[in-house]
Amino acid sequence: MNRTNSAEETVSAAIEKYADMVRRICFLQLKNSADVEDVFQDVFLKYYLNSGMLQEERHQKAWLCRVTYNKCKDMNKSVWSRRTVSINDLEIPFENEEESELMAAVLRMSPADKNLIYLHYFEGLTIPEIAEITRQKTNTVYSQLRRARGKLKREMGELS
């Protein structure tokens, strides 16, 4: 297989496999579709350039989670970042009011807390796995997750 086909196949395969995960992280961290496009292009280009050292799936996933989150952080810091949109402009409709309230509460959390909640509850990663991705000590991740969960519970409790 020559290098040309390999590049196209690597990029296509990565996008097919991980685009939904990257999209979810962008959904939680970014505020408009233009930023999402920028992040996608940046992340998958870097993925291709680093694909040689990302052989196992769990490494690929961990790497993508970290790089996507960091890229979203950069976008939010940048002075060129576009204005926010309200939650009512989001494309995914809610099934009921509880769902809408829960997602609104999650989206109000800090970027780091949202990331933690997503990695633990949706991706099913353990605390040590998350610690590896976020480059923190396990105890720190444990404390942060406990605090984030507590905040969410309190907020949902106040709403109900």
Add this chain to the structure above:
Amino acid sequence: MERFVKYMDRIKAEDELKIKTKSSVLHALYEAGSVKEAVYMKERPADQGVFKKRILVGLSTIAACLVLAIGGYGYYSTPVSFISFDINPSIELGINAFNRVVSAEGINEDGEMLLEHFKVANLSPADAAETFVREAASSGYIAGDGSTVIAINAQAASEEKSLQLQTVISGRVETLLDDMDTDAIVFADTGTLEQRKEARKMGISAGKYKMLSYMNTLDPAITIEQYRHRHFPELIEEANQLINQFGSGGMQAREYEQTRRMVMNTAREIEEIRRTEQEQVRQQNRNQSDINEDNEQNQGEDTESKSDPGKYQGDNLKNEGDGKR
């Protein structure tokens, strides 16, 4: 959290987004020479206008050659904007009208020594910044645990150009830190060419000069001479304390608005890192004392059983008696 999972499960990457991404990535690889034209052309959507872009690039190259021929080397080698970096090595890069680095100067001894290890002439500012940060990291100037501050300051003819330059540079540095799996805080600000001139007269970087000028607006007792040798993290913490004490800094508030915001954000990050480290130490101590307690208890139980074997024998006899009844 079931509702959260259910909702997030419904979020998928749009087909158009995937197609656009694939096309852009292959385009970028093609531009870098990594992917043959045939593959790229197959993927390129009709409206990207690559041919137009390539013609424009060709024209600008011709224009540059003409300028060189007519205006001479002097014009090419004259910097029109500058970027200063303060990690501890402190350096300044000079950039010409063609967006190429044409000068590199160490502002302190560490900066001078570091510049001897690499060349940045004719690189783009972003490539030069990357080279510098890589070199600083491999020489041990970046701790990697998030405690190092990389202060970047861009100075150009207009505020808009300074901001553009600073955004490009700081973006590249952040990306590089991700790639290197290294944590550091990027403190990015802009300055004027006038400030840069004053800074160089005093032998400090434009970034440090701007920070100290800002601190002076908050507390006139602060002079550049007093603080010129302090490192950026200390200056940031001191500035943050002054902000808490004195507020917006009076008449020059608008000029220093970005500086103020960066100081507050960075001071928060530094505090967060410090708190996390302290919590880790406390947790480790708690774990250690739990382990010690367990060990003591276990030892205590062992000691008890060894010193009074009769106790258990007596209990057994009692039970046997009960069983016979």
